[in-house]
Amino acid sequence: MAVKVIIPTPLRIYAAKKESAEVSAQTVGEALGGLTTQYTELRKHLFTEDGKLRSFVNVYLNDEDIRYMAKEATPVKDGDVVSIVPSIAGGNLEK
Amino acid sequence: MAETFQLCMSHDLAEGIRRHGAETFPYECCGALLGRDSASNEKVSAPDESPVGTPREALGLFPLVNRRDDSPRNRFAVTADDVREAEQAARQQGLEVIGWYHSHPDHPARPSDFDREHAWPWYSYVIVSVMSGKPADMTSWRLNHDRQNYSPENIEIRNSALA
Helix, strand or coil, X not given: CEEEEECCHHHXXXXXXXXXXXXXXXXXXXHHXXXXXXXXXXXXXXXXXXXXXXXXXXXXXXXXXHXXXXXHHCECCCXXXXXXXXXEEECCCCC | CCCCEEXXXXXXXXXXXXXXXXXXXXXXXXXXXXXXXXXXXCCCCCCCCCCCCXXXXXXXXXXXXXXXXXXXXXXXXXCHHHHXXXXXXHHHCCCEEEEEEEEEECCCCCCCHHHHHCCCEXXXXXXXXXXXXXXXXXXXXXXXXXXXXXXXXXXXXXXXXXX
């Protein structure tokens, strides 16, 4: 299935400045895998070293948060749009 | 060599960040920085190097509610929905979200490891220290490509926003 992945502005410097990429995938996870295979420098900003999506990285399939679907196993179909949106967190030096 | 980053903002906008930090004290404040960035100057070919500085100016604030009600004194959180709302507000003004600000109540204006773990390069992360309720130092930072450290970003305060 051909899906479009929207690349968030801060990460476009790792994706040849492209706003989006077309990838072939059966699931959202495969779409993200295809994206980071195409643009390897993106990977560490989306995934932890053990390959899990970073906690502040949110993924939407056609405006639906995949956390409320089948997460990265959520199936995709031709023409779907995958968006990556950060949530912002931080705090002072106290743990 | 560390790159030199510069974030321009008006005096009023800087005061707006400080005021927000004082208003929410002893809890952390947070919000989005709306502005412009000359992204055409970004270097694409060598992301392993330190990020390249670009002229960047903040032209508006989009104050947000700190969603962390468990430890709002030393943590802040902005949901993805908040981020999308901020991005929409920026687009409506012909701007983009160029970064985020938050306060460190009774702590220095330096990014923590927790900040680093929850950041992306490119964004400007402005931190205002609020000591005993009064705004103090304000700094800005950009996460390096390797995610290991931040580079400081110079804040240039102008009397009025650029045209």
